[in-house]
Amino acid sequence: xxxxxxxxxxxxxxxxxxxxxxxxxxxxxxxxxxxxxxxxxxxxxxxxxxxxxxxxxxxxxxxxxxxxxxxxxxx
Numbered sequence: 001x002x003x004x005x006x007x008x009x010x011x012x013x014x015x016x017x018x019x020x021x022x023x024x025x026x027x028x029x030x031x032x033x034x035x036x037x038x039x040x041x042x043x044x045x046x047x048x049x050x051x052x053x054x055x056x057x058x059x060x061x062x063x064x065x066x067x068x069x070x071x072x073x074x075x
Contacts, residue, residue, distance in 0.1 A: 003040050010034045011034065013030060014034070
């Protein structure tokens with residue numbers, strides 16, 4: 001099932017759902033899924049490119065490294 005078929009399915013499901021206080025959450029979830037699907041269709045949905053070749057650092061010598069800073073700041 002393609003992205004365009006999923007979009008059409010969500011739109012028909014939204015049009016058939018009655019609008020009242022009990023279905024507000026359901027309609028909101030459908031709108032969110034529809035927005036995500038439209039973003040996917042706009043982006044093309046293709047695969048990303050592979051990352052570049054990695055590298056290793058050869059260990060040499062005797063050293064100590066210390067990170068100084070406040071806790072929980074992404075050191």
